[in-house]
Amino acid sequence: MNFSILTNNIDMFLEGFKVTLMASVIALIASLLLGAFIAVLRIAPNKLLNWLGTIYVEFIRNIPLLIIMLFVYLVFNFKGLTAGTIALTIYTTAFIAEAIRAGILSISKGQMEAARSSGLTYGQAMRLIILPQAIKVVIPPLGNQFINLVKNSSLVAVIAGGDLMYQADLISARTLVVMDTYILVAMFYLLLTIPLSLGVGYLEKRLAKSN
Amino acid sequence: MIVFDQVNKFYGNFQVLRNINLTINKGEVVVVIGPSGSGKSTLLRCINHLESITDGVLTVNGISVSDKKTNINKLRREIGMVFQHFHLYPHKTVLQNIILAPMKVLGQTEAQAKETALTYLEKVGISEKAYSYPSQLSGGQQQRVAIARGLAMSPEIMLFDEPTSALDPEMIGEVLDVMKALANEGMTMVVVTHEMGFAREVADRIVFMDQGQILEEATPAEFYENPKEVRAQLFLSRILNH
Numbered sequence: 188m189n190f191s192i193l194t195n196n197i198d199m200f201l202e203g204f205k206v207t208l209m210a211s212v213i214a215l216i217a218s219l220l221l222g223a224f225i226a227v228l229r230i231a232p233n234k235l236l237n238w239l240g241t242i243y244v245e246f247i248r249n250i251p252l253l254i255i256m257l258f259v260y261l262v263f264n265f266k267g268l269t270a271g272t273i274a275l276t277i278y279t280t281a282f283i284a285e286a287i288r289a290g291i292l293s294i295s296k297g298q299m300e301a302a303r304s305s306g307l308t309y310g311q312a313m314r315l316i317i318l319p320q321a322i323k324v325v326i327p328p329l330g331n332q333f334i335n336l337v338k339n340s341s342l343v344a345v346i347a348g349g350d351l352m353y354q355a356d357l358i359s360a361r362t363l364v365v366m367d368t369y370i371l372v373a374m375f376y377l378l379l380t381i382p383l384s385l386g387v388g389y390l391e392k393r394l395a396k397s398n
Numbered sequence: 399m400i401v402f403d404q405v406n407k408f409y410g411n412f413q414v415l416r417n418i419n420l421t422i423n424k425g426e427v428v429v430v431i432g433p434s435g436s437g438k439s440t441l442l443r444c445i446n447h448l449e450s451i452t453d454g455v456l457t458v459n460g461i462s463v464s465d466k467k468t469n470i471n472k473l474r475r476e477i478g479m480v481f482q483h484f485h486l487y488p489h490k491t492v493l494q495n496i497i498l499a500p501m502k503v504l505g506q507t508e509a510q511a512k513e514t515a516l517t518y519l520e521k522v523g524i525s526e527k528a529y530s531y532p533s534q535l536s537g538g539q540q541q542r543v544a545i546a547r548g549l550a551m552s553p554e555i556m557l558f559d560e561p562t563s564a565l566d567p568e569m570i571g572e573v574l575d576v577m578k579a580l581a582n583e584g585m586t587m588v589v590v591t592h593e594m595g596f597a598r599e600v601a602d603r604i605v606f607m608d609q610g611q612i613l614e615e616a617t618p619a620e621f622y623e624n625p626k627e628v629r630a631q632l633f634l635s636r637i638l639n640h
């Protein structure tokens with residue numbers, strides 16, 4: 188293994204790492220909020236909202252992320268990183284919405300009925316009673332989606348997003364040291380995904396303990 | 399206080415409630431009985447609009463439950479409900495279960511709500527469990543908390559759907575005692591239950607349902623000693639001889 192590739196190009200690797208981290212964190216937070224919103228649309232007691240939610244999920248999760256990325260990039264003429272982060276959010280939202288919806292549906296119907304019969308609105312019942320219980324069920328599948336999100340962010344390279352993968356492409360093209368460059372990049376990705384995995388596992392255990 | 403006027407309800411083609419006419423007055427305790435699937439729960443759940451009626455008129459305190467203009471959340475403040483399976487919020491302590499609606503719906507302060515909650519917990523005999531989670535309580539205790547949770551909203555009406563059916567026999571008494579005390583204080587109650595002792599002691603009226611219809615309305619003494627309807631006779635002989 189040729190570590191001079193790392194030391195000679197450390198600035199580019201770090202820049203890529205920073206960009207990947209940023210795109211991932213922003214897309215993660217945004218898709219979590221949007222995903223919860225779409226999940227509630229899909230189960231709200233209103234046919235029109237259900238449809239809107241279903242159309243979003245089925246449309247988005249059934250086309251390749253790369254196409255969504257190119258679409259946002261070309262149609263809206265954003266910079267690569269911006270377009271990439273938006274596309275990642277749009278795409279991940281569909282999967283997170285499904286995970287959250289499954290979590291909500293796993294909570295017994297009686298919880299909603301008890302809450303509503305005490306005079307709480309649908310929104311209050313959702314926020315105070317259903318979602319806090321659903322979150323425990325949803326943590327493991329959400330963890331999977333977050334990890335996928337970080338890995339999927341490598342597609343941003345295709346639209347010159349400046350991320351880890353993009354930097355690696357540049358370095359390997361210039362130095363012709365292909366194998367070692369990509370092994371190093373893989374390690375940088377692990378630096379993001381392994382702590383994420385551990386964090387999710389920890390959260391899962393802690394929530395399980397609180398009854 | 400609660401008036402059903404020619405109420406019908408369908409699930410698709412299936413008619414669950416047929417021509418229901420029923421008036422429940424303030425302070426009355428009405429016990430609803432009937433075979434499984436006869437529509438008892440549905441009848442009860444229509445009163446607080448957990449189910450909607452298909453036609454007819456159903457009013458609570460003169461307000462139509464099914465009218466689109468009715469603020470159902472406001473109406474529900476006046477109607478407490480206790481379920482067969484308690485449905486306490488498992489992620490909240492007993493006290494938090496009870497103060498939630500008074501704070502969020504009635505806008506009480508936490509101190510106010512806690513004070514009321516503790517009074518009702520004492521009333522149902524489990525103030526020492528205020529800081530426990532529902533999973534740490536027996537079935538009978540959970541159901542008493544559920545009753546306290548309903549009462550904390552100071553409702554005018556309490557609905558009970560088979561409140562003791564999910565309990566071990568030795569816990570049924572403690573829950574019925576709480577309900578009897580409530581009845582004696584003049585609470586308006588609609589109770590689906592097959593507990594005959596309870597019905598005889600506190601019910602003002604028995605409503606017997608079968609296949610979505612009210613077949614008989616009578617005082618407990620009349621009903622249990624000499625039911626008029628053949629189906630009521632059959633039903634009683636079955637629950638007495640099991």
Ligand SMILES: Nc1ncnc2c1ncn2[C@@H]1O[C@H](COP(=O)(O)OP(=O)(O)OP(=O)(O)O)[C@@H](O)[C@H]1O
Pocket residue numbers: 409412414432433434435436437438439440441
């Ligand atoms: N959501 C629903 N969709 C279709 N049919 C339903 C629904 N809910 C209840 N039913 C049917 O309506 C009928 C009456 O149900 P209900 O729960 O009111 O009966 P019940 O008298 O309370 O019975 P039990 O003593 O078993 O609780 C039953 O035949 C039931 O299968």
Ligand SMILES: [Mg+2]
Pocket residue numbers: 438439440559560
């Ligand atoms: Mg029932």
